[in-house]
Amino acid sequence: MPKNKGKGGKNRRRGKNDNEDEKRELVFKEDGQEYAQVKRMLGNGRCEAACFDGRQRLCHIRGKMRKKVWVNTGDIVLIGLRDFQDQKADIILKYSPDEARSLKHYREIPDSTALNEALSDNEDQGDLDIVFDYDDVDDI
Template sequence: LRRRYSLEVRIARDVFRTNPYSKCRRIRVCSSKVSNIGLGKGGKNRRRGKNENEGQKRDLIYKEDGQEYAKVERLLGNGRLEAYCFDGVKRLCHIRGKMRKKVWINSGDIILVGLRDFQDSKADVILKYLNDEARALKSMGTC
């Protein structure tokens, strides 16, 4: 059996049992079962959601001291990414727990990172800007 995406698939396999009441002592049982274990009501598509917040406008958040704008260079896995900050430094960034599996970050996205006082080469991802928000930042000249 292989488990993938919490979906359990059993292909019809032969199971032989003995039946004391039948003429034939062996019975062939074929079972095939597909179940969405652990996904709750609605399965995989409900868990993904319907992007209901996409139509809503949110206030544009600007950088403060200790923060910097950055462009995602590449994703490293395990909640980490490499980003080129607009102060000219390439940093290893950590995606915080509130954003994991809720906000999907791709290479080329504009993000806001919080700089660390004790490590200049590392930062923490605070916010991912949407495409129109990134365009607004570029037109203002802040990014």
């Protein structure tokens, strides 16, 4: 018979999710940081992001965020640039949709940025209505 490995089970180790309703202060970029939008998830805590300085970078999700903050395609993130590797960066912070709209309002990110890109792709597929007229069909 297996021994117990401590106090409680999986739900106790998972912890509480208290930060849902909290409003945090909006964090702006500093020197050595840049805003980016996640274009593609690559696995192993990495993703491909399009930075708003016009470059495409391979980003690594920092250890403090892994398995706590889920980064998805289309999310607006704050990345820390590397001095020694310009093609790579580290994801420091993920902005919520409300915070991303605020950044757009403050003109920190361009107005042409699609904030809900992942959702809009799915919605476009539902808009395709095929009109079929039975009068046009000949007798077979």
